[in-house]
Structures are given as C-alpha cells and as structure tokens.
Amino acid sequence: MTKVFIYPTNSLILSDLIERFGHTPLAMMEGVHDKITTIGIDSPPLNITPEDPKYGLKYAAVEVPAGVRGRMSIVGPLIDKAEAAIIVDDAAISFGCMGCARTNELTKFLTRDKDIPVLELVYPYSDAEGKDFVYKIGEFLNSLPKEEQS
Amino acid sequence: MSEKDQRVKVALVSCGSEFAGVQPQLDSAAEQVNAQLIYPEMDISSLDTIEMEFGLQVASADLKLMMARAKAVVEGTAHVDGVFVTSCFRCAEAAIVRNEVRRYIHQNSEIPVISYSFTERTTAATLLTRMEALTTIARRRHLLAREKQSGITVGLDSGSTTTKAAVMRDNKLIGEGWVPTVNVIESARKAYDIALEQSGIKEEDVQAIGTTGYGRFLLGEHFNAQLVQEEITVNSKGAVYLADTQKGPATVIDIGGMDNKAISVEDGIPGMFTMGGICAGASGRFLDMTAKRLGVEITELGKLAVKGMHDKVEMNSYCIVFGIQSLVNSLAQGSAAQDVAAAACHSVVEQIFEQQLQEVEVKEPLILVGGSSLIEGVPKALGDLLKIDVVVPPHSQLIGAIGAALLASGYVEE
Numbered sequence: 001m002t003k004v005f006i007y008p009t010n011s012l013i014l015s016d017l018i019e020r021f022g023h024t025p026l027a028m029m030e031g032v033h034d035k036i037t038t039i040g041i042d043s044p045p046l047n048i049t050p051e052d053p054k055y056g057l058k059y060a061a062v063e064v065p066a067g068v069r070g071r072m073s074i075v076g077p078l079i080d081k082a083e084a085a086i087i088v089d090d091a092a093i094s095f096g097c098m099g100c101a102r103t104n105e106l107t108k109f110l111t112r113d114k115d116i117p118v119l120e121l122v123y124p125y126s127d128a129e130g131k132d133f134v135y136k137i138g139e140f141l142n143s144l145p146k147e148e149q150s
Numbered sequence: 151m152s153e154k155d156q157r158v159k160v161a162l163v164s165c166g167s168e169f170a171g172v173q174p175q176l177d178s179a180a181e182q183v184n185a186q187l188i189y190p191e192m193d194i195s196s197l198d199t200i201e202m203e204f205g206l207q208v209a210s211a212d213l214k215l216m217m218a219r220a221k222a223v224v225e226g227t228a229h230v231d232g233v234f235v236t237s238c239f240r241c242a243e244a245a246i247v248r249n250e251v252r253r254y255i256h257q258n259s260e261i262p263v264i265s266y267s268f269t270e271r272t273t274a275a276t277l278l279t280r281m282e283a284l285t286t287i288a289r290r291r292h293l294l295a296r297e298k299q300s301g302i303t304v305g306l307d308s309g310s311t312t313t314k315a316a317v318m319r320d321n322k323l324i325g326e327g328w329v330p331t332v333n334v335i336e337s338a339r340k341a342y343d344i345a346l347e348q349s350g351i352k353e354e355d356v357q358a359i360g361t362t363g364y365g366r367f368l369l370g371e372h373f374n375a376q377l378v379q380e381e382i383t384v385n386s387k388g389a390v391y392l393a394d395t396q397k398g399p400a401t402v403i404d405i406g407g408m409d410n411k412a413i414s415v416e417d418g419i420p421g422m423f424t425m426g427g428i429c430a431g432a433s434g435r436f437l438d439m440t441a442k443r444l445g446v447e448i449t450e451l452g453k454l455a456v457k458g459m460h461d462k463v464e465m466n467s468y469c470i471v472f473g474i475q476s477l478v479n480s481l482a483q484g485s486a487a488q489d490v491a492a493a494a495c496h497s498v499v500e501q502i503f504e505q506q507l508q509e510v511e512v513k514e515p516l517i518l519v520g521g522s523s524l525i526e527g528v529p530k531a532l533g534d535l536l537k538i539d540v541v542v543p544p545h546s547q548l549i550g551a552i553g554a555a556l557l558a559s560g561y562v563e564e
Contacts, residue, residue: 050171053270065238066170066270093197099166099212101243 002144005082007107009075011096014086017134021141026082031074048073060106071103079110084117084144086137091123117144158185158285161230163219163251165212165237165244171270176236179277183285190219190228206250213247220251224258231288232262234281239267249509256422262287264423265509280425283382287420293560294387294419297396301357301562304345306338306373307381307550308365311407311434312521315341316551317349317356318559325349326548334365335372342373358561360384360554364408376561381406381550386413386420388553389517392543399513403502403532404549405522407434412506414513424506432501434522436470440494443477444487448525451491455527458492465493473497495527496535503535515541519549 002023006014009028018025035047048070056069059076079085087108088095098104112118119140124133160180167173180187192215200218201207208214216235222228235252237244245267252265264284266277287294299318307314309331315338317325327344331337346353360377361369362384370378381404389402402413402420410433413423426432441451463485465476473494480490518540522528524547529540545552 048169048171048173050174050270053171063240065241065244066172066268067166067238067241070169070171070270071166093194093211097211099210099215100169101209101211102241104209 001146003081003083004141004144005078005085005111006096007085007087007104007111008091008096008098009078009107010098011088011091013095014088014137017137018086018141021138022146023084023141023144026078028074028078031078035074059110065102067100068103068106071100072106075103075107076110079107079114082111082114082116084140085111085114085119086140087111087118087120089120089122095123156184156289158183158231158288159229160185160187160281160284161190161219161223161228161233162187163190163216163223163233163235165210165216165241165247167236167268170238170268172268172272175272175274175277176234178274179281182274182278183282185232185281185285187234188228188230190222190230192218192222192227196221204250204254206247208243208247210243213244216247216251220255223261224255230261232284233264234284235263235265237267239269241267252422252509262421279380279382282380283420283423286379286383290383291419293557294383295417296387296557296560297391297418299391299556299559301559302351302355303358303360303555303558303562304342304356305384305551305554305556305558306342306359306361306363306369306375307384307548307554308334308338308361308363308369309407309521309550310364310409311438313337313341313363313365314548314551315345316545316548316555317345317351318552318555319349319351323545323548323552325351326545326551328547331365334368338365338369338373358558360556360558362550362554375558377554377558379554379557382411382413382420382423382425384553384557385411385519385549386415386423386553387418387557388549389519389543389546390415390418391556392519392545392549392552393515393517393541394543395515395517395541401510401512401514401516403507403516403518404520405434405498405502405518405528406520407438409433410502410506412502412510414510422510424509426502426506432498432505434520436473436498437494437522437525437528439470439474440477440491443474443481444491446487446491452495452524452526452528454488455491455495455525456530458486458488458490458527460489460492460496460531462486462489463493465490465497492527492531495525496531498522499528499531499535502532507536512536512538514538517541517543519543519546521547523547 052073053069315327325345325348327341
C-alpha cells in the first residue's frame with residue numbers, strides 16, 4: 001500500500017481511483033479532516049487559524065501571501081508524507097479545484113522535486129482520452145508496491 | 151427596532167480569506183458592528199464564462215469565484231447591503247482582480263463597497279473602522295443626509311496625536327478646543343472645557359454629543375454620547391459641510407497623525423474609500439518629525455515649505471525611518487531648510503497619491519482636511535501633483551469634531 005499524493009488535491013475521482021487500486025490517497029479532504037477533528041482551543045474548529053500561515057513558512061518564504069502559506073500548511077505535510085503522486089494538469093473545475101494559482105505552482109513543484117514516482121497527465125476531454133487516462137492511472141498504481149512501506 | 155439592531159448583510163467577496171488565518175478576525179469585526187458576512191450565491195457554471203464576461207483572464211480559480219460573486223451582487227441574485235472585497239497582501243494577480251471587482255460593483259450598483267488586503271496578522275481592530283463605515287453607509291443613510299446642524303451639540307474627536315472639540319449652535323461653530331492626546335478621557339475633557347468656555351455655553355445645555363476618532367468608544371461611554379461614529383463617515387460629512395459642497399461629487403483626503411483616508415463622496419455620502427498608509431511616513435507624524443529636526447514649530451513648517459523646491463532634495467518617506475535618514479542626509483549635505491521642508495510635504499503627498507488615490511476615483515472638488523492641511527506646503531504639493539485646485543475649508547483641522555457635532559444634531563429632534 002503506497003501513499004499517493006494527488007493534484008488537484010481535492011479530486012474525489014482521483015482519490016477514489018487510488019483506493020480502488022489498493023493504495024492510500026493523500027488528499028486535501030484528509031488534511032482538513034485532521035484539522036477539524038484535532039482537539040484544540042478553537043471552537044468551533046477552524047480550518048485555518050492565524051498560526052497556520054506561520055507553519056506554511058516551511059514551504060514558502062514570508063513574502064509569499066498568507067493565503068498561499070495557509071493552504072501550504074495543509075498541502076505541504078501531505079507532500080512530505082507522499083510515496084508517489086499523480087498530477088492532472090488543466091483539469092475542469094468539477095474534477096477538483098485548487099483556488100490559488102500560486103499555491104498550485106508551488107504544490108506541483110514540490111511534488112516533482114521529491115524523489116518519488118510521479119505520473120503527470122493532462123485532463124481528458126473525450127471518451128477515448130478518458131479511457132486512456134484511467135488506463136494510465138491504473139497501470140501506474142499497479143506498478144506501486146502494495147505492501148506497507150516503512 | 152433601533153438602527154444598531156438592524157443586522158446588515160455584507161457580502162464577503164474574497165479569494166480565500168478562510169485559508170489565510172484571517173477569517174476569525176473578519177467575523178469578529180462584522181459581529182461588533184452587527185453585520186453578517188455572507189457568501190453570495192452564484193451558479194457554478196458561471197465560472198466557465200465569467201472571465202470573458204468580465205474581460206479579465208486569471209490563473210486562480212478563486213479569483214474567478216470573486217468575479218462571479220461580484221456579478222451576483224450587481225445583478226441582485228444575492229441580496230446584500232454592502233460588499234467587502236478582500237485578498238492577500240502581496241498577491242499581484244489578486245490585487246488586479248480586487249481593484250477591478252470593486253470598481254465594477256461601484257459603477258454598476260448603489261451598494262457601498264470597500265476593499266482591503268490582509269496578512270495573517272490583520273486584527274479585528276484594524277478591520278473595525280472599515281466595517282463600521284460600510285455598515286453605517288448601509289444603515290444610516292437618513293443620518294448622512296443631514297445638511298445643517300441644529301440645536302446645541304458637541305463633537306469630540308479623539309485622534310492619535312491631538313484631541314479636538316467643537317461646540318455648535320444653530321449651524322454655527324461657537325467654540326473649539328485642540329489639545330495633544332495624552333490620556334484619552336483627560337485630553338477630551340480639556341479640549342471640551344476650552345471649547346465650552348469659548349462658546350459661553352454650560353455643559354448641561356448641550357443637547358447631544360457625538361464622538362469619533364480612535365478613542366470614540368471610550369469617550370462615547372464617558373460622556374454618554376448619542377453618536378459614536380468612525381472617522382470615515384464623520385470626516386466626509388464634515389468636509390462637504392465645511393466646504394459647502396454637500397450636493398454632487400467630492401473627494402476628501404484626511405491626512406491624520408497616524409493614518410490617512412481618501413474618500414470618494416457623492417451627495418455627502420461616502421462611496422469608495424481607502425484607509426492607509428503602510429507606514430507613518432505618509433502621515434502627519436512624519437511632518438511633525440521633520441519640523442522638530444529642522445528646529446521649527448509645526449505651524450511654521452508649511453510657510454517654509456512653500457518657499458522651497460522639493461526636487462532639490464531626494465526624499466522618500468515610504469518608511470518613516472528611511473524618510474528621517476533622507477532628511478538627516480540631505481541636511482548633512484547642506485540642503486536648505488526650505489527645500490527639505492518642501493520635499494517632506496511632497497513625499498507625504500506622493501505616497502497618498504501612489505498608495506491611496508489609485509484606488510479612489512478623484513472627482514473635484516478635492517477637499518483636504520485634518521491637521522496637516524494647515525501646513526501650507528501640503529495642499530500646494532497635492533495640487534501640484536494632481537494638477538487641480540485643492541480646497542482647504544475653514545476649521546479643516548477640526549473636521550472630525552465638527553462632523554460629529556453636525557451628525558449628533560440628528561439626535562436633538564429625537
């Protein structure tokens with residue numbers, strides 16, 4: 001079972017495909033779930049507290065806008081945990097959407113820069129492209145170790 | 151139901167303030183002025199077409215969302231009383247969209263709109279004045295329509311540097327007080343007493359009190375004021391009243407001791423406004439420090455500046471520390487005091503032009519108010535820069551106090 005980071009980070013389709021092939025998806029939903037279920041002083045639990053953009057400093061310098069660093073405080077740790085990644089470029093908004101272009105650039109860079117297997121695809125816009133898209137993802141996921149990695 | 155009990159709906163048009171750690175501060179500021187932040191509903195399919203409709207292509211999906219939400223507000227799909235447009239400080243793409251979205255809403259609707267760029271350190275207190283002004287415009291239009299002062303009213307303006315008091319009777323200023331701010335209540339008491347003595351009015355005869363400025367809440371409670379109002383509303387009202395331009399468009403610039411305001415006014419009601427600056431280098435504080443360094447009284451600085459040539463001295467007070475460095479360097483190189491004074495005035499005005507007037511549409515008359523308006527070099531530098539005549543109305547330094555006394559008279563009849 002391999003931990004696979006996805007981009008767009010909130011894509012339910014990608015997340016589902018990874019689970020179907022027996023791996024663990026690393027998605028934004030998981031990061032947000034952790035935030036709102038971790039017991040803290042914020043009530044109700046908030047997605048991003050004023051402290052989070054400071055955690056984001058691990059991934060982006062202080063002159064990078066707070067919104068980018070706040071997003072990176074969730075996405076960054078997911079990339080850190082990743083053992084493989086799938087990046088889908090130019091996706092339709094309904095496939096999964098990352099709101100901030102600067103965060104997207106940094107997310108994709110950090111993923112590519114990591115020494116892990118990365119499958120990079122362009123979003124399909126026809127049936128034939130769609131089938132090929134799923135086939136390539138399946139092939140990639142089948143190539144990843146199914147056993148627990150250390 | 152009183153005005154304050156009326157909950158005002160403010161559309162939050164942002165590209166993800168909830169990701170920047172600033173959302174609790176936005177909610178808190180809104181709550182303090184009894185406003186509710188709402189996210190305007192829009193059709194998800196509009197995200198595919200909004201760029202071409204708006205004419206602005208962007209890379210960030212959340213900026214498309216901003217434009218689509220602005221469109222929903224303008225077209226009335228979302229029913230709101232005001233709009234708060236906000237994005238991250240230092241994001242160039244968002245700054246372009248934020249500016250255009252604000253302009254679009256302003257040009258295509260009557261809904262008051264303000265914009266702000268935040269960092270994760272933005273506090274509710276910073277946002278409060280802006281949010282208060284926005285909700286006042288939405289909630290108290292009838293109060294802002296007041297053109298004459300009536301009865302005996304007092305305005306107290308607790309500014310960062312000075313505290314001002316004005317006593318008015320039947321549309322005339324009959325007493326004024328102006329003291330440095332030390333302790334908020336004590337300084338106000340002193341200014342109030344001076345103004346009362348000058349007016350010959352007894353305190354018990356005062357029918358209504360209005361407070362404004364940084365210390366407005368404290369003064370409002372202490373003096374049992376009928377009106378406690380932020381300075382954007384009060385100063386724009388006071389400026390058009392003093393300049394006798396209550397009808398039609400006007401632009402008000404208030405250079406305060408700690409910050410500046412640029413307000414676009416229509417029929418005495420503020421529309422777009424900005425509140426700056428980044429550093430005290432763009433405020434009266436820098437002029438005060440310049441006067442001290444030149445060894446002249448602040449009241450003499452303006453006269454000196456009018457005689458000088460600003461372009462003989464290189465000065466950029468974008469940061470007050472660097473500004474003082476330029477000042478010291480230029481004096482050390484033998485620059486004449488009048489040229490340095492002129493450069494200081496020009497530098498303050500240049501920053502207001504670069505940082506604030508780019509966001510507010512300048513429509514004549516341009517009314518300059520606040521203590522710095524009395525430094526002759528400042529209106530001159532502003533007029534030279536904008537190539538228009540700058541109006542400095544009488545008693546411009548008392549703008550907040552007079553505006554508060556004028557608006558407070560709305561409570562005399564009540």
